[in-house]
Amino acid sequence: MTSAPEVEASCVLPLRWFARPAAEVARDLLGSVLRCVGRDGAVRMGRIVETEAYVGAHDLACHAAKGRTARTEVMFGPAGHAYVYLVYGLHELFNVVTGALGEPQAVLVRAVEPVPGTVGPSGAVRGDGPGRLTRLLDIDRRLLGERVDRPPLTIHRGPAPTETVATPRIGVDYAGTEWASARLRFVDGASAQLSVSLARLGPDGYSSRGVRDTSRRPAS
DNA sequence: TATAGGATTTAC
DNA sequence: TAAATCCTATAG
Numbered sequence: 001m002t003s004a005p006e007v008e009a010s011c012v013l014p015l016r017w018f019a020r021p022a023a024e025v026a027r028d029l030l031g032s033v034l035r036c037v038g039r040d041g042a043v044r045m046g047r048i049v050e051t052e053a054y055v056g057a058h059d060l061a062c063h064a065a066k067g068r069t070a071r072t073e074v075m076f077g078p079a080g081h082a083y084v085y086l087v088y089g090l091h092e093l094f095n096v097v098t099g100a101l102g103e104p105q106a107v108l109v110r111a112v113e114p115v116p117g118t119v120g121p122s123g124a125v126r127g128d129g130p131g132r133l134t135r136l137l138d139i140d141r142r143l144l145g146e147r148v149d150r151p152p153l154t155i156h157r158g159p160a161p162t163e164t165v166a167t168p169r170i171g172v173d174y175a176g177t178e179w180a181s182a183r184l185r186f187v188d189g190a191s192a193q194l195s196v197s198l199a200r201l202g203p204d205g206y207s208s209r210g211v212r213d214t215s216r217r218p219a220s
Numbered sequence: 221t222a223t224a225g226g227a228t229t230t231a232c
Numbered sequence: 233t234a235a236a237t238c239c240t241a242t243a244g
Contacts, residue, residue: 052227061227063240071240089237091228108227131228171227195228 001158004117007033007045010156015080015149022053022098022105027186029096031160034112037152038121038138046112046127046137047158049191052169053184054106056099061175064104074145075104082153084134084144091131092140096148096155109133110170110185110195128193163189170196 001007013032018025035045054062063085064072074083075097083095083106099105112127119125120136127133134140139153148155166183173180187194 054227063227066241069241085227086237086239087226088228089226089239093227095227110227129228169227174226 001031001033001047001156002115004043004045004115007035007115007156007158010158012149013080013155013157015078015147018079018096018098018148019100020079020098022055022107023184025096025098026051026053026107026184027164027166028160029107029109029155030164030186030188031158033115033156033158034094034109034133034137035151035154035156036137036139036143039142040121040138042121042138044118044120044137045115046118046133047115048109048112048155049161049188050109050111050194051186052108052110053098053186054095054108055184056103056105059175060179061169061172062104062106065175068104072104075106076102077145080148082143082146082148084139084141086141087131092134093130094134094139094143111187111191111193112136113191113193126193129195161188161190165189165198 029048029051033045033047037043057064064075078101079098081097083097087093095106095108097106110130112133114127121138124135127136146153165187167185168181169185
């Protein structure tokens, strides 16, 4: 699954594939390819190498923890639909809804490796970051609520990574220790294009963010 | 109506 | 280390 023709020949994941717990879907999504037909009609693809699971209303890092609102409405809908939102007033972030109907779960895609030939409409060539991959693939809120089993959005099955690593999620310190430290981020251990490098992880796979940095800082 | 802050990225 | 930048949620 390293060339565009290979992706085109591979099978599209059906909606029911996403109707499982978010952590499972997040893990299994590694190695598959996200494909999007841009506003200019061009096809763009990236191999998914990093994901995060947001597991429900009880997950304090999940947007749905604040209740069912206009913004989070799609998360309560059927699995396999796109949840796209704007953060920091700048970046569009792409998620896929998972779980049973009525369960507000989703998987955030945080990094892709561009399939050769894929260049963003603005010339972007990097996919290592949740805001970067949406620019690369021309994904934005026009796709909010769209299903991901037919164009413009499809996800194609691909070989699983040889090594999958689970770490805490990025940028959710506000959610409290339990949910900020839960290992719900999944990365392809062989990829060099992650949003936060594995080199910054401790030996147990935990992120250094707020964990190792504080515990190992020399008392000076 | 007003305000605070965010599942980030980039530049100084 | 801070700015960019706008939508959502919450308070008044």
